[in-house]
Amino acid sequence: MDHLAAMRTFARVAELRSFSRAAEELDLSRAMVSTQIARLEKHYGVRLLNRTTRQVALTSEGQRFLERCNRVLQELREAEDDLSQARERPRGVLRVDVMGPFGRHMLIPALGGFLERYPELEVDLRISDRVVDLVAEQVDVAVRGGTVTDPRLVARRVATSHLITCASPSYLDRHSWPRSVDDLALHRLIGFRPTGAPHAQPWRFSEGGRERSLTADFRTVSDSAESVLLAAVHGAGIVQTFDLLASSALEQRKLIVLLPGTSVAGPPVSVVYPPASHRLAKVRVFTEFTLELMSRWQRRVAAVTGILDPI
Secondary structure, X not given: OOHHHHHHHHHHHHHHOOHHHHXXXXXXXXXXXXXXHHHXXXXXXXXXXXXXXXXXXXXXXXXXXXXXXXXXXHHHHHHHHHHOOOOOOOOEEEXXXXXXXXXXXXXXXXXXXXXXXXXXXXXXXXXXXXXOOOOOOOOOEEEEEOOOOOOOOEEEEEEOOEEEEEEOHHHHHHOOOOOOHHHHHHOOEEEEOOOOOOOOOOEEEEEOOEEEEEOOOOOEEEOOHHHHHHHHHOOOOEEEEEHHHHHHHHHOOOOEEEXXXXXXXXXXXXXXXXXXXXXXXXXXXXXXXXXXXXXXXXXXXXXXXXXXXXX
């Protein structure tokens, strides 16, 4: 039995919770995947996976074995990177996990230039708002919003953000402009409700050097930040959103900033990677590329909002 191949197969089945999906990703038959797992279990004399007709789940022994497999496979990937001179020049597959809005609005439009700059790189791009385990899911680098608290990871801040309040010209033509935070009670407000949360997030404002929270009576609520922004662009009401996300709409005058001077700091944006990954040239160049990209976006934000913080 090829133990290394079997360990790779087991790790993919355990992550995907599916023999069929693992077989498809690994370009193996489902029968071969089942055989490799069965041989591992026979060799070690323990059951690693519980199978039913509907799901695949790790046993306690399987969970411990998966952690060891991931460490071995990570060591092997680093050894392969060494052999291919990956530490000296960017080459090979770069596995990247990014937030949905960042990926769709900022990274993908700039990806062509990045690939032109580094012709030996291939990018495996995953766009998700789920916080992935970089080591367990074999991801080289991620772009995340918010404070990174995982002590196993290195986080390099590449951008700041602010919460701004804005509306479309068409909405403002039909309704009076709010002159104060209290005036917002007279308007149609569009709220963002995080997935799984029972209510929309309160809005936050800065007034007289102090922060104020407003729990509004929202006319429209969505669990998608992009959908909330799009609703405002099409005149559904007033929205509070991140300046980075709204910058294109503000530049095109599809949205107008309201209540200037009341914005508050939003979550930072960081490039995140395991400490060992920093030695890889492909991670270093992606980090620098993302820093350049976000610096350009922040200059665009400053031009339409007057807000620019140092990173």
